[in-house]
Amino acid sequence: MNKAKPIEELTQAYQQGFLSEQDYNARLAQLSDISDDETGANSTLLDESGQLIKQALKSDMAADMAKGAAGGAVIASVVPLVGTLTGAAVGAAFGAFKNLTKN
Incomplete structure (x- = not known):
C-alpha cells in the first residue's frame, strides 16, 4: 500500500x-x-x-560446494551426453561430501 x-x-x-x-x-x-x-x-x-x-555463504561447506560445482561444470561441459548443469550438481554434491568427511 x-x-x-x-x-x-x-x-x-x-x-x-x-x-x-x-x-x-x-x-x-x-x-x-x-x-x-x-x-x-x-x-x-x-x-x-x-x-x-x-x-x-561464509561457511566452509559453501566454498567447497562452489569449487566442486565449478569443477564439475567445466569437466562435464566437454563430456558428451552429461551437460554442464548435471556436472555442476554432481560437483556440488562431491564438494559437500568432501566437506562433511574431512576431519
Missing part, C-alpha cells in the same frame, strides 16, 4: 485547518501502524533471510 498519498492528504487537511493537531497526530499514528503491520513482517523476513544467506 502506497502511504504517501494518504499522508499528503492528511497533512493538507491539517494545514487548511480541517483537522486539529490532536486529530492529525492520531490519524498519522494510525497510518504508521498500518505501514508497520503490512511491511514490518516482510522486512523482518527479508532481513533474517539475508543474514542467513550471508552466514551460509
Whole structure:
C-alpha cells in the first residue's frame, strides 16, 4: 500500500485547518501502524533471510560446494551426453561430501 498519498492528504487537511493537531497526530499514528503491520513482517523476513544467506555463504561447506560445482561444470561441459548443469550438481554434491568427511 502506497502511504504517501494518504499522508499528503492528511497533512493538507491539517494545514487548511480541517483537522486539529490532536486529530492529525492520531490519524498519522494510525497510518504508521498500518505501514508497520503490512511491511514490518516482510522486512523482518527479508532481513533474517539475508543474514542467513550471508552466514551460509561464509561457511566452509559453501566454498567447497562452489569449487566442486565449478569443477564439475567445466569437466562435464566437454563430456558428451552429461551437460554442464548435471556436472555442476554432481560437483556440488562431491564438494559437500568432501566437506562433511574431512576431519
